Amino acid sequence: MIKRFLATATAVSILAAAVSAQAATKVRLTLDWVPQSTHGPSFIAQYEGYFKAEGLDVKIDAGKGSADAVRKLVSGTHDLGWADINAIIQYNAKNPGKAIKTVMMLYEQPPFSICVLAKSSVKSPKMLVGKTLGAPVFDASYKLFPAFAKAIGIDANSVKKKNMDPRLREPMLLRGDVDAISGHIFSTVLAVKAAGYKEEDIRCFLYGDHGMESYANGIAVSPAFLKKHPEAVKGFIRATIKAARDTVLRPQMAVDAVKKFQPLANAAVEADRLRLGVNCCIATPWVKKNGYGDVDMKRLQRSIQQAALAYGLKNPPKAEDMFDRSYLPPQAKRYIHK
CATH class of the missing domain: 3.40.190.10 (Periplasmic binding protein-like II)
Structure with missing residues (x-):
């Protein structure tokens, strides 16, 4: 009787685990470059189980630049990606019918x-x-x-x-x-x-x-994935913000996480990189006041005009075609410096 009960319990546990794994939404995430400590929000969310807690099964791939990340999102090989919004401005200006959007800003100030x-x-x-x-x-x-x-x-x-x-x-x-x-x-x-x-x-x-209004790296999303999995995108952002708080308050976590992903990374160099990145671009005065992940839409529009001048764009996109804040959690849940 006891053996039958244990066998049944084991079978139920295995079935539950299988159903749970099956229920997880698979996400293919591309970085913008080789793995670095400034990618801490993604690596910490992966290794600390924040993505998993949101029902996500995330696979992280290294990148070869923001233009490459954009190509991956457009082609559908990846669902979300780290990408400089200026590269997306260029793409959207030339492909208005196939525009992609940024749903979370990672670098409030550009490096x-x-x-x-x-x-x-x-x-x-x-x-x-x-x-x-x-x-x-x-x-x-x-x-x-x-x-x-x-x-x-x-x-x-x-x-x-x-x-x-x-x-x-x-x-x-x-x-x-x-x-x-x-x-x-x-x-x-x-x-x-x-x-x-x-x-x-x-x-x-x-x-x-010195007068530039530019934003920089953010989380961009494939239009097809966004349409099919809007709740997964919201969960991905929640997990990323939680990990960004760890990155800022406990930077060694980010260094350890990138070392786990890329064992050849130099811990001292990555600690230094993260110090510079947090100070210049991540935990900025604007972020401390307004929360992480959002943008000032008027500033974004001005930055688009500056980018259009630099890139010679004849039909630059509008700010609302570039950034969608509706997937962000409330401001009170987006502070990463405390």
Whole structure:
């Protein structure tokens, strides 16, 4: 009798587990780049079970840039993705009938920057006139430079341009081959420190501090997945916000999580990367006041106009075609700094 009871109980447990696993919504998530500590919200949500608690079975894949993430969402190979909203502005402007939307903003301020040596005579961005700016042609900061130049009141053509392989960007600045470089501030700072220099040996000008209205990385979603699984998208965002709070308040969790996903990651470098990312772009004053994940729609519209200038877009999208806040939880549940 007891054996029969135990067998029945075991069978019921196995069946329940099978039903639970079957009920979980499968989600294919693409990152925008190789796994890094700034992706902490996704890795923590995965390994701490936050996605699972929302009924999601998430598979995370590394990326090859925001344009690649957009292509994956459009093609349907992935359901959600980390993507720079500026790459989506370009795509939506050219494909208005197949537009994709961002449903959560991850970087309230962009990491776009221009950096010079601390000993340089360039003390402000306006002093770039007549100097040489180096960057890979696909660099996001470089592509937005025409709009940055207009925002600070100089002619973009008054600055000489020199393109190079991304691996040569910081070495060329340190050797004096170029006067300035553009790039994500945390990538530049880390590369300079890896070359044996100190953070104080360079001076960086963040675009957001000099008139640029840009947002940056957010969670974008495949239109087909959004239509079929709106509640899954809401659950994904809830889990991501919970993990973002851990990322800010307990940064070692993010470092440990990325190491679990990518064992070859350097823990010290990733801790430094996260410090820079949180300070510049994630836990910003606006986020501390208004909560994480949302945007100011008027600012977004202005940023679209700046992007249109930089990219030469003839029919830029409207803010409401770019961002949908209806999937976010209430503001009171979106504070990540406390």
